[in-house]
Amino acid sequence: MSILTYREALNQAMCEEMRRDETIVLMGEEVGFYQGAYKVSKGMLEEFGPMRVLDTPITELGFTGLGVGAAMVGLRPIVEMMTFNFAILALDQIVNSAAKMLYMSGGQFPVPMVIRGPGGAAHQLAAQHSQALEAWFCYVPGLKVVMPSTPADAKGLLKTSIRDDNPVVFIESEVLYGTRGEVPEGEYLIPLGVADIKRQGSDVTLVAHSRMVFLALEAAADLAKEGIEAEVIDPRTLRPLDTETLVQSVKKTNRAVIVEEGWPFCGVGAQIVDTLQSLAFDYLDAPILRVTGADVPTPYAKNLEHLAFPDKQRVREAVNKVLYRQPANGDKS
């Protein structure tokens, strides 16, 4: 085990896989000579050469289509989006080509490709460059959607995603690139569709992915001081979703709060609520609550931006509500 940053863990996953399988190629804007806009592909052009690490023009629809075609004829491309805000430009290729090709060709053309890059809100990047778009991809049958929160998960899930024969949308977190953690060396694979219980607890289930996992953990630590033990579950893969782990947790705690950065309407949490109410109805002691981003374009102004995303206090308030509990500090009796 060594301590790596999230960024290094992703780099290690890609390099190990490319050494193992020469059909894997990486393409995207600035992935080669510039070493990646966020330095995730550092050293890869040098090691694997320009035939396997390709700098592309600024044309997301074009190079994503190139990736789909390459996957159809036997390569395993990794297509990097500089950020997922630009994946909007490539949606036709992702939704209409990558996700549907296996189906439309009667099983003749699998599309083993990974579309990866950072997503989620960052600091003061404003409405067009600071948003959580994972729900868009989760919506599409034929895509798998993966969002790691820790360096170890980043490595284990990316390696598995590269080996998967389906198109995988792999959304990293820009603000987590510099975070560090223990990462197992070598062959470390985490199956897709398996959630991770980041903290055990018995009183309430907090479901959070990507950066929100850490918010949920901080809130859980505070709640523990008041005697509330929150279980924090990171689905890691949003599609396919590990419903079994979520349902088992709610059967134990009888209540759930979902924390997500994205917008509330038709968001990822809405899907999780549906899953829990249908599979754990008789175990729920309170309505499931969501703490989400505000239903607005992300503001640029720092103070407004802060208000637009979940924070610890809002998570605590939601937990108090599902526990039918008065907040401890306001309780004078």
Next chain:
Amino acid sequence: MMVKVLMPKGSDTMTEGKVLKWVKKEGDPVSTGETVVEIETDKVDMEVEAMGGGVLRKILVQSGKVVPVGELLGVIAKPDEDISSLLKGGGAVGAQPPAGSPVQAPAPAPAGVALVPPSAGPAPAAPSPATGGSRQAVMGVAKPSAPEPTNGGRVLASPLARRMAQEMGLDLNRIAGSGPAGRIVRQDVERAALLAVGTRSARVAEAEGAGVHPPAPAPTLPRRPAPAPTGREFYDEPLSSMRKAIAIRLVQSKAPVPHFYLTIEVDMGRAKELRESAKALNPDLDLSYNDLILKACAAALELHPQVNASFQGEAIRYYRRIHLGVAVAVEEGGLITPVIRHCEGKSLQEISREAKDLIARARSRKLNPDEYTGATFTVSNLGMMGIEEFSAVINPPEGAILAVGTVAEKPVVVKGRIEVGLRCRMTLSCDHRVVDGATGAKFLQTLKQILENPVYLAF
């Protein structure tokens, strides 16, 4: 705007409370947040604040009377406002809870008091507000002549509460809900299940005519009591709120919890040396034997988490935190168990300091409800009363309780010779559903080892 002054729900177990003293008189101006009346709950005395301003127009429940949680005690309104709509429900005012039916269907909450959920305890007749889930929630602002909302006769209950009630054979119509709009939630079903056991036994005891004796203070030599006055051969003293809570809770424990008892004798010689050397080091460091025993219990529980556990029906809950309850006798009779939280991470000095503060405030009944709930293990010490050893009743849902006797010099046999030893006998009462004999015995062994080698506590 009319503001109701209601009997608040001061704790989970409180179903009724006593009006101690009105701070304001009828006609007095009252502003928001001012204390209007003082009440006595089953555990503490507390002040009820006005949730809105005006004049205290009417006092409906006089000092000394006991009424159910949520009962209308008084009305604050503008001097010329018509308050008759609130006073109409006067038939229920001051009504005692019907015997044997502590759990009743919730009364519909008047409009404008959405924050006032009905709760355990008899609900007064409409249009009095339903009982409240907390102090903040029980005082609502009523809109006069607002129509009564109804749930269409439907009982609101969480899916879980519904399933539990069905499995336990409880009638949801007879359970009051503490959730929003009177929703019955898990806690309400659990409480109803416990009360069903508690009241049954309490009534049996009542039928057997158990007399209650006045407290007998015995500072030195007890004085011969004065000759009994002529007339009836007994007298009945009404139960205080605390005495009622004790009666219910202990019956809840003793009847369904299969107790068994393990006793061990501990050599307290080194514990005494530790106390003396601590005091020599710092005269302010006045550690009691009880402090040492608490700290040693925390350390032993860390090594034996099976004893820091609770029977939960379908599962045994093992606590990762150690919250120690300390049974304290209250001066005017009764007892209360303040809780020292997170003992797993606390030093002897911290535990000692907290214990002193909590015990002092417990004696004068100045604890907040969150300071006497949530223990995972309790220590009860009657050593200062000269008791050699005793067995305590488990405080549910805890899995065990330690009863500590006096620390006394006594002859002991050491290597075939009789010497003077300093000994203390401790008895662990265990819930056999959670703790087995050998498990409890191993815990006691560890506790003994630690107290006999208290240097362990320094690491």
